[in-house]
Amino acid sequence: MAIAALITIVILIFLQNLLMPKYMSEILEGALISEYYSEDIKDHDVIFIGDCEVYENFSPITLWKEYGITSFIRGSAQQLIWHSYYLLEDTLKYEKPDVVVFNVLSMMYDEPQNEAYNRMALDGMPLSLSKLKSIKASMVEEEKFITYIFPILRYHSRWDELSGEDFKYMFKKDKITHNGYLMRVDVKPVTTIPRARKLPNYELSDICYDYLKKMTALCKENDIELVLIKAPSIYPHWYDEWDEQIEDYASENGLLYINFLKYTDEIGIDFQTDTYDAGLHLNLSGAEKLTKYFGKLLSDEFNLADRRDDEQLSKVWIEKEAFYIDIMEKQYAELEELGYIKAFNSKKNEE
Amino acid sequence: MLFTSYNFILFLVVLFIIYYLIPKKYQWMLLLLGSFVFYSYSGWDNVAYITVTILATYFVSLKIGQLYEQQDSYIKENKGSLAREDRKKYKAKINAKQKKYLLLCLLFDLGILAVLKYTNFVISNINSIGNLFKATEISFLDIALPMGISFYTFQSVGYLVDVYRGKYAPEKNLGKFALFVSFFPQLVQGPISRFDDLGEQLYAGHSFDYKNVSFGIQRILWGFFKKLVIADRILVGVNTITQNPETYQGIYVFLGMIFYAVQLYADFTGGIDITIGIAQVFGIELKENFQRPFFSKSIVEYWRRWHITMGTWFRDYVFYPVSISSPMLKLSKFSRKHLGEKLGKKVPVYLSTIIVWSATGIWHGASWNFIVWGLLNCLVIIVSQEFEPLYAKFHSKFNVRHNFFFRLFQVARTFLLMCSIRILDCYRNVGISFKMYFSMFTNWNFGEIFNGGLLGLGLKKSDYIVLIFGIIIMTVFSLIQRKGSVREQLTEKSDVLQYAVGIALFVSIITFGAYGIGYDSNQFIYNQF
Amino acid sequence: MESLIEILEELHPEVDFEEHKSLIDDKVLDSFDIITLISEIHEEYDVRVPVDEIIPENFNSAQSLYSLIQRLQDEG
Numbered sequence: 001m002a003i004a005a006l007i008t009i010v011i012l013i014f015l016q017n018l019l020m021p022k023y024m025s026e027i028l029e030g031a032l033i034s035e036y037y038s039e040d041i042k043d044h045d046v047i048f049i050g051d052c053e054v055y056e057n058f059s060p061i062t063l064w065k066e067y068g069i070t071s072f073i074r075g076s077a078q079q080l081i082w083h084s085y086y087l088l089e090d091t092l093k094y095e096k097p098d099v100v101v102f103n104v105l106s107m108m109y110d111e112p113q114n115e116a117y118n119r120m121a122l123d124g125m126p127l128s129l130s131k132l133k134s135i136k137a138s139m140v141e142e143e144k145f146i147t148y149i150f151p152i153l154r155y156h157s158r159w160d161e162l163s164g165e166d167f168k169y170m171f172k173k174d175k176i177t178h179n180g181y182l183m184r185v186d187v188k189p190v191t192t193i194p195r196a197r198k199l200p201n202y203e204l205s206d207i208c209y210d211y212l213k214k215m216t217a218l219c220k221e222n223d224i225e226l227v228l229i230k231a232p233s234i235y236p237h238w239y240d241e242w243d244e245q246i247e248d249y250a251s252e253n254g255l256l257y258i259n260f261l262k263y264t265d266e267i268g269i270d271f272q273t274d275t276y277d278a279g280l281h282l283n284l285s286g287a288e289k290l291t292k293y294f295g296k297l298l299s300d301e302f303n304l305a306d307r308r309d310d311e312q313l314s315k316v317w318i319e320k321e322a323f324y325i326d327i328m329e330k331q332y333a334e335l336e337e338l339g340y341i342k343a344f345n346s347k348k349n350e351e
Numbered sequence: 352m353l354f355t356s357y358n359f360i361l362f363l364v365v366l367f368i369i370y371y372l373i374p375k376k377y378q379w380m381l382l383l384l385g386s387f388v389f390y391s392y393s394g395w396d397n398v399a400y401i402t403v404t405i406l407a408t409y410f411v412s413l414k415i416g417q418l419y420e421q422q423d424s425y426i427k428e429n430k431g432s433l434a435r436e437d438r439k440k441y442k443a444k445i446n447a448k449q450k451k452y453l454l455l456c457l458l459f460d461l462g463i464l465a466v467l468k469y470t471n472f473v474i475s476n477i478n479s480i481g482n483l484f485k486a487t488e489i490s491f492l493d494i495a496l497p498m499g500i501s502f503y504t505f506q507s508v509g510y511l512v513d514v515y516r517g518k519y520a521p522e523k524n525l526g527k528f529a530l531f532v533s534f535f536p537q538l539v540q541g542p543i544s545r546f547d548d549l550g551e552q553l554y555a556g557h558s559f560d561y562k563n564v565s566f567g568i569q570r571i572l573w574g575f576f577k578k579l580v581i582a583d584r585i586l587v588g589v590n591t592i593t594q595n596p597e598t599y600q601g602i603y604v605f606l607g608m609i610f611y612a613v614q615l616y617a618d619f620t621g622g623i624d625i626t627i628g629i630a631q632v633f634g635i636e637l638k639e640n641f642q643r644p645f646f647s648k649s650i651v652e653y654w655r656r657w658h659i660t661m662g663t664w665f666r667d668y669v670f671y672p673v674s675i676s677s678p679m680l681k682l683s684k685f686s687r688k689h690l691g692e693k694l695g696k697k698v699p700v701y702l703s704t705i706i707v708w709s710a711t712g713i714w715h716g717a718s719w720n721f722i723v724w725g726l727l728n729c730l731v732i733i734v735s736q737e738f739e740p741l742y743a744k745f746h747s748k749f750n751v752r753h754n755f756f757f758r759l760f761q762v763a764r765t766f767l768l769m770c771s772i773r774i775l776d777c778y779r780n781v782g783i784s785f786k787m788y789f790s791m792f793t794n795w796n797f798g799e800i801f802n803g804g805l806l807g808l809g810l811k812k813s814d815y816i817v818l819i820f821g822i823i824i825m826t827v828f829s830l831i832q833r834k835g836s837v838r839e840q841l842t843e844k845s846d847v848l849q850y851a852v853g854i855a856l857f858v859s860i861i862t863f864g865a866y867g868i869g870y871d872s873n874q875f876i877y878n879q880f
Numbered sequence: 881m882e883s884l885i886e887i888l889e890e891l892h893p894e895v896d897f898e899e900h901k902s903l904i905d906d907k908v909l910d911s912f913d914i915i916t917l918i919s920e921i922h923e924e925y926d927v928r929v930p931v932d933e934i935i936p937e938n939f940n941s942a943q944s945l946y947s948l949i950q951r952l953q954d955e956g
Contacts, residue, residue: 004850011858019862115868142868146357156862160813516932651910666911671931674915680928683919699919700912736912 014170016152019159020123022169024176028343029055029077031176033087033124036074039179041316042094045304046071048180049088050103051079053231056281060179061324062291064317067299068306073180076124078117081106081211086134088215090125092222099225099302102215104246104257105236110205112140122148178324183284185331186341190271190279193234202241209249216253225256225302232260232269232290234279256301260290267293284328352392354539354625355579355866362389363629370633375556382534382553382633383526389535390498397497400467404460405529408507409522411456412514415449416521453515457508464504467496472717499538501714505664507532510546512668519547527554536629540622542640542660549637557634566838567631569849572856573828574624579864581821582618585610586865587809593777596787601794603804604787608770611777613822616645619658643829648761650731653769661714665707674703705729720784724775731768817863881946887920888942897942904936914939927952 023030032055036042046069048054055075063069074087084102091097112118118138125131127149135148147154158166176182219226228250230238243259250257260267267289271279274286282290298304307313334341352359366385370378391398422445426438433441470492478488510531514521522528530553531546557563592599592607599607623640630637644657654662673679679699687695705726712725751757771788778784806812831837841849888897891913895903903909909917917939918929927949938948 001850004854008854008857011854012861015858015862144357144867147867152861154867156864156867159862160811516930518932667931667934670911671915671934675918675922675929675931677928680919680922684923696916696919700915703915704912 012150012152016150016155017170018162018166019155020151021155021158022165022173023120024165024169024174026343028176028182030120031124031173032076032180032182033074033121034173035124035175035177035180036072036091037124037126039072041313042072043313044070044072044095044097044179045307046099046101046298047088047091047097048073048075048101048103049079049084049091050075050101051106052077052281053103053105053233054101055177055180055182056184057231057233057287057290058294059181059183059284059287059291061181061317061321062288063295063298064308065321066292067295067304068308069295069299069304070307070313070317071179073177075180076117076121078109078113079106079121080109080113080117080138081208081215082137083118083121083134085211085215085218086130086137087121087125089218090128090130092218093128093130096222097224098304099227099298100215100219101227101229104228104230105233105238107204107208107212107242107246108236110207112138115140115143118143119154123151175323178320178327181287183287183324183327183331184276184281184341184344185284185328186276186335186344187273187283187285188276188278189273190234190275193279194237196237196239199239202239202245204242204245212249216255227298228255228257229294230257230259230261231282232264232267233281234261234271258294258297260294263293352389354622355575355583358392367632371559375558378556378633379527379530379554383530386530386533386535386538390533390538393498394495400463400497400500401503401533402529404463404504404507405525405532407456407459408511408532409525409528411452412511412521412528413523414452415511415514418445418449418452419517419520421445449515453511456511460504460507460511464500467494467500469713469717499540502541502543503532503538505543505661509543509664509668513546522546522550530554534630536626537637540619540626541658542623542626542638543664544638544660549635552635560634563634564632567628567633569838569853569856570628570631571625572628572853572860574621574626574628575860575864576821576856577617577621577624577825579860579866581818581825582614582621583865584814584821585614585617585810585818587814589614589777591808596778596783599808600787600790601796602791602800603796603808604774604791606800606808607777608774611773612645612766612770613818615773615776617821617825643832645766646762646829647765648758649735649765650728650768651735653765654728654732661711665711669710670703670707673706674699679703701733704733708732719781720775720778723781723784724772727772727775731772821863881942883924884921884946884949885942887917887924891916901941903941904939909939917945921949925949925953 021027021030029052046063048058048071052075055073058071058073060071060073063071074091076083079087084106088100088102118140122131122135122138125134131148135145139145144153216226218224228246230243230246238259238261246257246259249255264271269282269286269289274282274289276283299306331341352362362385366381370381373381387398390401422442425441426433474489474491481488513519522531527550531544531550534544534549534553537544589607589610592603592610620641627637627639638660640659640661642656642659644653647653647656679702682702683696683699685695686698689695690698708725708729709722710725711728712721712723715721715724746752774788775781775784778787805815810818828837831840834840838849841852885897888895892908895908897903900906900908914934918934922928929948929952933948933952938944
């Protein structure tokens with residue numbers, strides 16, 4: 001009996017690993033969250049949390065190369081504020097950074113949005129109390145808690161769309177990001193800026209404030225500087241009314257809040273060349289410009305030490321730089337040859 | 352709480368653990384509590400309905416039982432002095448009282464069922480007649496049918512009639528009686544149990560028995576396999592065809608018929624497997640409800656093997672009482688005198704048959720579809736009864752009764768006949784059902800299904816592969832079952848084999864089950880009855 | 881008893897009712913036969929077989945059916 005149970009469990013674990021999506025050659029955003037946990041040295045000065053406006057717009061490699069700051073982006077597609085909070089809680093179990101940077105765009109969502117994004121934010125986390133709480137906070141109506149504990153219950157029907165990739169990456173995955181940064185080198189200039197719809201209510205919701213407060217408290221407890229930012233993506237529209245509320249919150253709590261939308265000229269962002277999807281996200285060139293600007297600010301404001309002298313760290317980061325350049329060159333080559341980048345061509349990624 | 356929901360599985364596990372931890376004398380109370388929890392999930396108003404039925408049936412059956420006791424003690428007391436005539440008179444007096452109570456309670460129990468289930472059907476019929484005269488329409492009653500009402504009402508009625516007939520004394524403990532009516536595994540879709548089969552088992556107390564528990568779990572797994580891997584998968588195809596009668600005609604109707612047969616079988620027998628398996632895990636043996644019905648060689652045999660507890664319920668509580676009631680016996684006398692011995696004898700039998708099948712039809716659903724469905728079943732049964740002498744002649748001439756191919760022919764004929772009648776179960780109304788049925792013979796579009804038609808029904812190639820394997824497995828299990836319980840046979844062969852089958856079933860349910868996001872969670876078909 | 885056998889043979893000429901002891905269990909008699917039987921018995925012996933007496937034990941053989949009739953006549 002016990003043996004039968006054991007065999008069943010082994011088979012199911014095997015199947016679960018096989019059936020879960022791998023996100024290795026498309027929908028790369030799905031691979032973001034889990035990458036952090038396979039980092040050898042979890043010692044970062046700065047942790048970014050937030051949605052695509054962090055993992056597409058900031059480059060930790062640049063931050064290292066320019067300022068010797070170590071950082072990791074814990075971003076995922078349409079990461080909502082409860083995801084962010086619990087992700088931070090989880091991260092703090094592994095390390096205590098000096099600064100946590102949170103992108104405030106998700107303050108606009110006060111309820112769970114979409115099963116697929118929940119999955120991308122949650123499946124990559126190892127089982128922990130934070131994860132369980134995050135699941136509970138995130139589920140949309142059609143979702144079942146247990147399917148997060150046993151993802152095979154969610155992905156079982158993928159058996160008829162398995163590919164070589166699913167077998168290849170069953171137990172070990174490739175690295176996709178550069179400390180959480182998902183690189184894109186292609187360009188799609190801004191042509192028109194969609195007009196912002198009038199909203200019936202500009203009040204950011206209480207639920208979001210609750211999580212923001214919890215996040216503020218958590219950082220305070222751990223002696224971490226919390227920095228609120230709004231990345232310079234011109235869409236979705238960041239309303240002035242929202243900006244004021246965040247401004248107020250920051251000053252009440254003694255936090256630094258930077259709305260980069262106001263500094264695009266200073267940063268030098270050119271929306272004709274620095275975005276890959278007409279203004280939603282920056283491309284590599286834009287991200288590097290923004291990172292350089294922000295890095296200076298960070299090291300000035302918070303006295304972050306330049307750690308490029310640290311031999312052990314340098315060794316790791318040299319490898320990371322090489323990988324960064326490698327991917328960059330591959331993307332340029334694909335772009336030249338095909339006119340697009342394979343990994344990002346299969347679907348329109350809107351967020 | 353659906354059988355196929357995670358909540359239900361959790362509920363079962365918790366109940367199971369507590370059940371075998373507490374002293375045996377409290378086990379039945381736990382089952383009652385569990386049934387109550389299970390039922391309250393479907394809404395408190397539903398709890399109210401079942402409670403009312405339980406209370407009414409309980410008190411009336413007690414009263415009838417008391418009258419029996421009164422009668423017995425009276426006869427005993429006056430044993431010497433009572434003349435036979437007087438005794439008869441006294442019995443008749445008591446019986447008349449009992450009858451009054453019986454009728455009152457029947458009217459009440461069945462009345463609730465009738466009002467909830469048939470009011471809107473009656474209204475819609477009145478409205479369509481009213482329309483002819485331009486009358487204003489009556490608005491529909493806005494009540495959802497309580498879960499399992501047909502089943503618990505029938506079970507209560509059977510109990511009440513049995514008490515009235517003196518088959519057994521009424522249960523004195525209200526809680527115990529309530530458990531008999533509301534025992535949760537069978538509440539949703541049967542089987543319809545009899546008190547003398549089930550009662551004692553529910554109250555007896557059971558110690559943990561490895562074989563019962565493991566057999567029960569195996570049975571549950573088998574039920575889930577049928578329900579999740581087969582029924583819920585093929586359902587998409589059935590719905591696509593039957594809900595778009597303009598698009599899918601001819602060969603598609605045939606395909607829909609076969610699909611529906613598979614779906615209904617896998618869904619209903621799978622549900623019953625789960626029910627019986629759960630009861631077995633608790634050490635309780637429920638009556639079987641199916642006996643490989645699709646292997647039947649005639650429609651009469653089919654109805655002996657399909658939904659058995661419903662068939663025997665109708666036989667014992669409708670067919671027999673009606674057919675040997677004194678008006679019927681009088682009719683028999685009359686018709687024999689006027690129509691001749693041969694024909695006259697048949698009149699009461701067939702009349703009773705028609706009554707029973709109309710009742711069976713309307714029980715299945717409040718619509719003309721089901722009434723016509725019932726009457727068609729009835730027609731086939733009567734016709735085959737009439738052809739009996741012809742068959743006998745045929746068989747005396749050609750000795751094929753035991754010929755494999757002839758039997759295969761009989762099985763196929765019965766299957767297709769039942770599929771044809773069941774078409775009324777699929778389409779919106781009687782007219783469309785018949786139109787679609789005849790399109791099979793007029794619309795020759797056989798080629799279409801292989802020109803992409805099959806893949807246009809919402810089923811992918813992989814779905815067909817799973818379905819084909821699933822159906823083969825079901826058939827093989829049925830064939831093995833002819834020699835007795837599959838689980839017994841597996842255990843006898845070897846433990847390893849038994850475990851291997853168990854593991855394979857479990858893993859296939861998890862992997863190939865049509866559940867979760869992307870599939871609608873489907874209620875068991877029989878839930879609605 | 882003889883008239884009962886006659887009634888039975890009329891229903892199923894191919895069965896030896898003197899010998900057969902499991903008419904119900906072997907499915908020789910179906911529910912149609914049973915109600916036909918009951919109405920014939922009503923005719924012949926002037927007893928009504930009540931529904932609760934329709935149990936296999938009473939109908940499995942001609943002998944047991946006959947004793948049922950006698951019992952009912954006695955109680956009459």
